[in-house]
Amino acid sequence: MPNIKCVIEILKLSATPPNIIYPIPLLALLVFSQSNHDVKSLLLAVVFSSVFYAGVNLWNHVNDIEEDILAGKRNILIENRRVRKVTAVLVVFLYLTSFLLVFFESKEGLLPFLICAFVTWIYSDRIIFGKFIRRWKEHYIKELLTFIIAVPTFTLTLWSLFEDINVKAVALSITVTFLMLSGTFLKDIKDTTGDELAGLKTLAVVFSPSKLLKFSVALLWLYYSLILMFILLKIYDNLALLALLPLPLLSYSTASYFKSSWKISREVMKPLKVMIFSTIISLIVFIISGVLSRS
Numbered sequence: 163m164p165n166i167k168c169v170i171e172i173l174k175l176s177a178t179p180p181n182i183i184y185p186i187p188l189l190a191l192l193v194f195s196q197s198n199h200d201v202k203s204l205l206l207a208v209v210f211s212s213v214f215y216a217g218v219n220l221w222n223h224v225n226d227i228e229e230d231i232l233a234g235k236r237n238i239l240i241e242n243r244r245v246r247k248v249t250a251v252l253v254v255f256l257y258l259t260s261f262l263l264v265f266f267e268s269k270e271g272l273l274p275f276l277i278c279a280f281v282t283w284i285y286s287d288r289i290i291f292g293k294f295i296r297r298w299k300e301h302y303i304k305e306l307l308t309f310i311i312a313v314p315t316f317t318l319t320l321w322s323l324f325e326d327i328n329v330k331a332v333a334l335s336i337t338v339t340f341l342m343l344s345g346t347f348l349k350d351i352k353d354t355t356g357d358e359l360a361g362l363k364t365l366a367v368v369f370s371p372s373k374l375l376k377f378s379v380a381l382l383w384l385y386y387s388l389i390l391m392f393i394l395l396k397i398y399d400n401l402a403l404l405a406l407l408p409l410p411l412l413s414y415s416t417a418s419y420f421k422s423s424w425k426i427s428r429e430v431m432k433p434l435k436v437m438i439f440s441t442i443i444s445l446i447v448f449i450i451s452g453v454l455s456r457s
Contacts, residue, residue, distance in 0.1 A: 168245055171238040172252070175223050176216035179349065182342070183316070184215035188445050189338065190320060195452025196334055196398075197324035207323050210263045214279075214316075217256030222286040224250050225297070232359040250289070257283070264319060271322030274315035281311045302365045309346050313339040333397045337388045341441070344381035347374045351426070371426040379416055382441065386412070389448070399455035405448035411440035 182188040190207040194200075223230075223239055230240055239246045257279060264275045284291050285298040285308040298304035314335035321331040350357065350366035351374060357364045365374060389405050392398045418433035 168238060168242075172220070172245070172249060175237060175239065175249075176220050178219060178223070181215075181345070182445065184212050184219075187211050188442075188449070189317065191449050192338070192445060192452070193317065193320045193324060193334065195449045196330060197321060199453070199456050200324055203324045206263070206267060207320050210260060210323065211320065213256050213263070214260035217253050217260065218282045218286075220249055220256070221253045221283065222299075224253065225286045225288045225292070229357060229360045229362070264322075268319075268322040270327055271319040274318040274322070278312045278315040278319060281308050281315075285312075299364065300362045302363055302368050305364060306343075306346070309343055310339065313342050330397050333388075333392045333395075337385060337392065340381050340385040340388060341445075344378045344385065344441075347378040347381070372424040375419060375424055375426065375430075379412075379419065379437070382412060382437070383416075386444075399451070401451040401455045402448060404451045405444050407447055408440035408444045411436050411443075415440070 177185040180186060182192075183190075187208045190204065190211050193207060194204040197203075223237070224246060227240055227246070230237065239249060261275065261279065264271050281298070284295070285305070288297050291297075298308050314332075317335035317338050318327055318331055321327055321334070347365060350364050351371055354364075354366040357367050369377075386406055386409060389398065389402055393400060393402050415433035415437040419430060422429050
């Protein structure tokens with residue numbers, strides 16, 4: 163395979179699965195909108211998010227070869243051992259580059275970054291620490307613990323690139339954590355077969371799709387509740403109320419799930435898409451409200 167094709171395939175894997183951190187930097191934009199609106203810091207935050215999360219994704223793919231083969235997946239890391247080794251080295255480079263970006267730009271963000279980097283590394287790792295301890299993604303409790311630790315610490319690291327960490331930064335990190343946890347409960351359903359054959363106890367293996375959907379929806383409602391609570395506490399500006407505008411769409415989806423007894427079927431595909439769409443709209447409006455509040 164030509165080198166250019168290898169690069170393209172690795173780039174694709176680095177952005178898989180896509181989320182609000184990378185390749186779509188909505189989280190960096192959200193932090194920008196709620197902090198000091200410094201455009202130079204925004205560019206740094208986008209670069210940092212892309213470099214670090216590309217490393218996180220690639221490290222996960224490098225260590226997931228066994229599960230991917232059992233699930234019948236095919237990618238360049240499975241087919242080419244040499245590319246897999248080069249990618250592992252690239253991951254180390256991406257983690258170190260992320261560390262240096264924080265080290266030189268925000269000493270305050272160094273501790274939350276190191277915590278985030280450590281938990282995301284051991285979440286996937288079966289090559290280094292994984293020889294002595296079971297990697298965290300193989301059991302749902304540690305899987306959840308990873309997100310509960312990594313999301314707020316990453317958000318605080320991003321905030322530190324703009325200004326000093328404060329109460330609003332902590333509030334935003336909590337809000338974003340509930341939002342991203344909502345997606346965590348649904349992300350592994352498609353990988354259930356491979357995880358089960360590999361003997362993993364992931365969320366999708368331990369819990370039924372119906373329960374995972376219930377957890378996901380409950381966390382989304384808590385996300386909206388947190389926005390409202392932090393507005394009432396005068397931590398978020400009143401314009402953040404605009405982020406609640408998609409609530410009728412979430413209400414529609416929730417009602418549809420109740421109607422179908424929370425079963426994952428063709429009937430809930432439309433409500434599921436509406437729910438995902440409403441969440442993205444909420445984030446975008448949240449960003450816009452933050453920008454407008456400082457105008």
